[in-house]
Amino acid sequence: MSDAIVSETVDSVPAAGTGSVRRSRDVPMLVERARAGDPRAVARLITLVESGDETLPRIAAALAPYAGQAQVVGLTGSPGVGKSTTTNELVRALRARGHRVGVLAIDPSSPFTGGAILGDRVRMQDHATDPGVYIRSMSSRGHLGGLSAATPQAVRVLEGAGCDVVLVETVGVGQAEVEVASLADTTLVLLAPGMGDAIQAVKAGILEIADVFVVNKADRDGADATVRDIQGMIALGERGPGQWRPQVVRAVAARGEGIDDIAAAIDKHRGWLVEHGELRRRQETRAAAEIEAIALGALRDRIGSLRDGTELPALAAKVAEGALDPYAAADELLSQLGS
Amino acid sequence: MSDAIVSETVDSVPAAGTGSVRRSRDVPMLVERARAGDPRAVARLITLVESGDETLPRIAAALAPYAGQAQVVGLTGSPGVGKSTTTNELVRALRARGHRVGVLAIDPSSPFTGGAILGDRVRMQDHATDPGVYIRSMSSRGHLGGLSAATPQAVRVLEGAGCDVVLVETVGVGQAEVEVASLADTTLVLLAPGMGDAIQAVKAGILEIADVFVVNKADRDGADATVRDIQGMIALGERGPGQWRPQVVRAVAARGEGIDDIAAAIDKHRGWLVEHGELRRRQETRAAAEIEAIALGALRDRIGSLRDGTELPALAAKVAEGALDPYAAADELLSQLGS
Numbered sequence: 001m002s003d004a005i006v007s008e009t010v011d012s013v014p015a016a017g018t019g020s021v022r023r024s025r026d027v028p029m030l031v032e033r034a035r036a037g038d039p040r041a042v043a044r045l046i047t048l049v050e051s052g053d054e055t056l057p058r059i060a061a062a063l064a065p066y067a068g069q070a071q072v073v074g075l076t077g078s079p080g081v082g083k084s085t086t087t088n089e090l091v092r093a094l095r096a097r098g099h100r101v102g103v104l105a106i107d108p109s110s111p112f113t114g115g116a117i118l119g120d121r122v123r124m125q126d127h128a129t130d131p132g133v134y135i136r137s138m139s140s141r142g143h144l145g146g147l148s149a150a151t152p153q154a155v156r157v158l159e160g161a162g163c164d165v166v167l168v169e170t171v172g173v174g175q176a177e178v179e180v181a182s183l184a185d186t187t188l189v190l191l192a193p194g195m196g197d198a199i200q201a202v203k204a205g206i207l208e209i210a211d212v213f214v215v216n217k218a219d220r221d222g223a224d225a226t227v228r229d230i231q232g233m234i235a236l237g238e239r240g241p242g243q244w245r246p247q248v249v250r251a252v253a254a255r256g257e258g259i260d261d262i263a264a265a266i267d268k269h270r271g272w273l274v275e276h277g278e279l280r281r282r283q284e285t286r287a288a289a290e291i292e293a294i295a296l297g298a299l300r301d302r303i304g305s306l307r308d309g310t311e312l313p314a315l316a317a318k319v320a321e322g323a324l325d326p327y328a329a330a331d332e333l334l335s336q337l338g339s
Numbered sequence: 340m341s342d343a344i345v346s347e348t349v350d351s352v353p354a355a356g357t358g359s360v361r362r363s364r365d366v367p368m369l370v371e372r373a374r375a376g377d378p379r380a381v382a383r384l385i386t387l388v389e390s391g392d393e394t395l396p397r398i399a400a401a402l403a404p405y406a407g408q409a410q411v412v413g414l415t416g417s418p419g420v421g422k423s424t425t426t427n428e429l430v431r432a433l434r435a436r437g438h439r440v441g442v443l444a445i446d447p448s449s450p451f452t453g454g455a456i457l458g459d460r461v462r463m464q465d466h467a468t469d470p471g472v473y474i475r476s477m478s479s480r481g482h483l484g485g486l487s488a489a490t491p492q493a494v495r496v497l498e499g500a501g502c503d504v505v506l507v508e509t510v511g512v513g514q515a516e517v518e519v520a521s522l523a524d525t526t527l528v529l530l531a532p533g534m535g536d537a538i539q540a541v542k543a544g545i546l547e548i549a550d551v552f553v554v555n556k557a558d559r560d561g562a563d564a565t566v567r568d569i570q571g572m573i574a575l576g577e578r579g580p581g582q583w584r585p586q587v588v589r590a591v592a593a594r595g596e597g598i599d600d601i602a603a604a605i606d607k608h609r610g611w612l613v614e615h616g617e618l619r620r621r622q623e624t625r626a627a628a629e630i631e632a633i634a635l636g637a638l639r640d641r642i643g644s645l646r647d648g649t650e651l652p653a654l655a656a657k658v659a660e661g662a663l664d665p666y667a668a669a670d671e672l673l674s675q676l677g678s
């Protein structure tokens with residue numbers, strides 16, 4: 001990328017001089033510029049994607065050839081475990097390897113893109129002037145299906161823009177983790193010592209989705225116990241030969257300790273995915289979820305249009321006068337919706 | 340009708356000698372027999388309709404020509420106001436005029452067709468041996484959309500079977516009243532003196548749907564106050580010239596008093612409906628709601644089949660390899676669902 005990339009929230013004031021890109025719906029031009037590394041074009045595409053703009057299908061079509069080119073890593077965990085600090089350090093480590101990195105920071109619960117996310121942005125300012133890093137905060141507010149609607153398309157934009165790795169960071173509160181897992185090639189679950197609720201969350205099902213457990217703040221009391229708890233649960237939940245055994249990594253992200261171990265665990269998992277044909281399987285599962293979400297959205301729109309359409313009253317008149325039965329009328333209605 | 344009609348609940352033991360009708364799915368035969376007044380054929384058709392049987396569209400098609408031939412009267416009110424007693428007496432009055440009468444007693448809240456409904460049946464045994472009366476209890480359990488799904492089709496069966504009047508009786512608990520109103524040509528709302536909650540219900544919106552208010556148990560203290568309350572609210576809610584002004588009728592159904600007044604009020608409303616072109620408008624509104632409910636059900640089924648289909652994985656594989664974008668894939672999926 002040829003330009004300093006400024007981290008940007010949805011509602012941020014556009015930078016001066018963004019010119020024709022700023023409000024453009026010229027999809028070929030935007031995609032071309034994003035491919036060339038223009039951060040404003042990337043920002044604009046994600047905004048269009050996030051707002052469910054009418055250009056979305058064309059954007060998706062233009063980005064389709066670049067599918068699967070980025071490694072997608074999900075990070076999740078309860079508030080306070082150090083997700084953004086870990087993300088920040090992970091970005092640093094990936095940059096040191098020469099990777100281009102995209103970060104999507106998603107807050108599924110907050111109606112505003114603020115609070116912790118804005119705090120994250122400040123901490124991630126380390127990378128604000130790095131042209132190889134694109135950071136974006138997204139709110140899942142207003143998206144039916146939460147993350148599942150807009151985030152996959154945002155990942156596609158970052159893939160199209162040449163990111164080698166896309167980190168998707170979410171606050172781990174239930175459904176969000178599962179969605180991250182369905183989105184990611186590799187899912188990191190962050191924990192911290194002494195957080196009983198985190199362990200409860202693990203018991204409640206995070207074990208199913210975690211490829212790598214990171215015990216952050218590992219210099220604190222209770223870190224050994226937390227590691228033992230997780231390892232015990234992994235042993236109990238053993239998935240048999242040929243299955244990935246989740247890794248457990250210790251880190252003190254605030255001091256940059258253990259970051260290389262996290263990166264190594266991600267690499268190891270990546271290798272396992274490729275070796276076992278699992279990478280393609282995960283990408284296909286993700287694509288299926290994406291297609292399904294889009295199709296469901298389209299069906300919902302059609303349901304809405306049933307009430308607003310002009311066809312229904314005409315069919316109802318025929319049914320009322322006995323010229324048509326309601327099932328045949330419903331068929332006719334649906335056939336016209338289908339076009 | 341040529342045969343004594345036995346009131347029947349969904350789960351009742353079939354009467355002896357119901358022969359080929361009992362489990363038949365031979366729609367033309369069943370409709371022909373129902374037209375000829377065979378109560379077992381009527382019962383069988385309603386059972387098929389109620390269970391969402393695959394023959395439903397064919398039943399609807401066979402019954403379509405008889406649409407609108409019965410006068411549909413809805414009765415609703417809180418538990419204890421005397422709905423079933425009033426229905427019973429109303430059936431007697433309608434029979435005295437030579438009308439064939441169908442009764443659908445619907446309990447939208449109970450998961451079982453029991454309790455009050457079975458009590459009703461006992462009280463309605465007055466008509467159990469009358470070949471001009473068909474009584475049926477229905478539970479709305481398991482029907483998406485409650486009454487809106489199966490009841491209109493059951494009404495169509497009774498119309499097809501030659502009923503001149505179909506009474507649809509429901510317990511008035513919120514949504515049910517509105518559904519009765521959308522189903523009926525004329526909606527009766529029953530109240531009893533001293534039932535503050537009934538008045539609250541009126542305030543909450545029953546006024547919008549009642550064509551006739553029946554103050555039952557009018558020999559009790561407080562009847563005058565209840566009538567005044569209702570009349571006051573009708574005056575406040577006056578809908579202007581050209582609009583129907585809801586009637587208020589006093590009755591003591593348990594003694595058969597006021598029943599003729601109720602019947603007269605129904606007739607008056609019927610006359611008004613015809614005179615103002617409102618009868619056809621209500622029938623069309625009802626047909627529209629029916630078509631919409633059927634179409635929505637079909638779309639829901641399609642949504643379900645998205646997850647189970649074999650097409651999605653194939654499309655997902657194309658998206659994962661970059662040969663197709665997810666929006667185009669969703670379009671393709673939906674186009675195949677549409678067939």
